[in-house]
Amino acid sequence: MSGNIENDLDDYMTMTLPDVGPKIDSYVKKRTRKLNEQHERSKTRAPLKVAEEKRIEGLKTSILVEQNKGMKMMKLMGYSQGGLGKNQGRTEPVSLTFKEDRTGIGHSTTVKRKLEEAVEEETKRQQTEKMTYQERVRLFHDEKKYEGQMYACQRICELLEGDEAESKPLRSINVVWRGFLVERQTAEREKLIRKQITDRTETISHSIGPDDYKRKDAVIEEEDEEDGPDEELEEFNSLKVYNSMLGTATDCESIEKLDRLLKYLRDKHAYCFWCGCAYDNQEDLEENCPGIHEEDH
Template sequence: MADEEEDDYLAMSFDTAGSKQGKETSIQRTARLKKEAAERGRVPSKRELADQAKAAREAALATQLDASNKGAKMMAKMGFKGGALGKSEDARTQPIEVMLKEDRGGIGMDSEKKRKIREAAAEVEDQHKRRKVDEVEYRERTRNEREEWRAEGQMWSAMRTLEGFETGGVATGAEADDVRGHAGDASKLTETEHKPLRSINVLWRPLVKQRLEKERDRRMRYDLDQSLSRKGDYEDPDADQDDKLALGAEVEELDEEDPELEELEALSFAERLEKIIKELREEYYYCFWCKYRYPDEAMEDCPGVTEDEHG
């Protein structure tokens, strides 16, 4: 027996051409035997065992119900002859599939995870949509604010022009007014501002009201700074007697309600500007955009009423 297992060196052949169809050499045979022995003696790893068990389980679960199945034989003994597993027409023809749970989570954990994933995805999508909406709203809001700010400056300029026409002052309207100071020295009240506030055209009445408020604030600050509010004999050296009397009556009038002015100030700057421009055109044939007073109401060379029409 030992002689048969010994290598026969005389029977060895060498494939000089490198062909795989040649006879197995003794060295190749020895290597093959060692490899087969190692495979037979090797213990599979846990991963390999788990893969083998999973493959066997999937193959068993995929087996259809037939006459050779053990479950089918048991059902046949109880009178089952095949067909649907119920009385209704759409009854199942195969048993309910077994869903094997491989993780350690509780029952319903998978559906809860899926729900959270769906909610997270929906939230990301909502945030993306809100971000787009916020960007559009921000651009729109910025554009509207810029247009309102521009319309406000134009409104005060047109108001100043209208005041100049009605008071006989300079009415070019070319110079821009200070929107917050609204031009002019408020320390001296003009003759027009000595009139009752409600008798002034409401379209430029805010100019007079703001000058009166500025004058009132100036006097109050001066009294406070000089600590003269307690003295009954205090007199402003810069104000003459007519100004004192007029200021006293008009300052009291500032606190009274003015529904006509409130209605005007409820409008947007663009709407107020439109009203003033219309008044200038109808009463004085003056185009605020052309900065020119036409000789008659036809205003033939004027391109139009709006700023866009003036190019």
């Protein structure tokens, strides 16, 4: 009985273990295997790529070799290598351009031409805008410059004939500097009125002196006598300030204000604005003054 028990028990040395299945790979091994597969697939070239490479290689290979039977036959018929009328022929065959899109023949050339034209127009537009801006800035500074020169000329006219002008009607004064007097008298009149209102506000007993009333009445009387718009002055003010001789005026046919002022000073007072002095007479002015315009000096 003991023998049967011993036979029923398996010997642990000969014990068979059940199969646990394949081992699961780690993440690193999976990643490495995947990269290797991608590398192998990248080595497999696409058929179109292979055909293109063969075509390029074939075009680069010359068939005009001594071992070629066709070449031997052509030489027997008198063929010689090289370009027509040249000692040195082409070193490579004419390249071929394969069309892969569905556009018509010449479409790419038209698109390229239109693109070049658009780029050229945009470049011209930017240059024009830049030049226009620079021109505007230049004209702005020129205008300020000539306005200052015109004011200085009118101030000189007042210094040279101010006493004489006070005894004359306003519209009898030359129009080239009449506007200067109008602006000055207008400013004086407004100042006088403000002073009168201020003085009356401060004290009723204090009023404007007789001289002030006399000046105010004279100004008002002069204004009443010359009632109505001064068309001659308005026409003069509508002219451009720019000096036409300097090339900055847009309307060179019109007589410019600064030109007329310079000429008036020379003709009436033998005075040159650019020289800054009055000459003895017209002959002295013509002999010693370089000219009427700034660039002459």
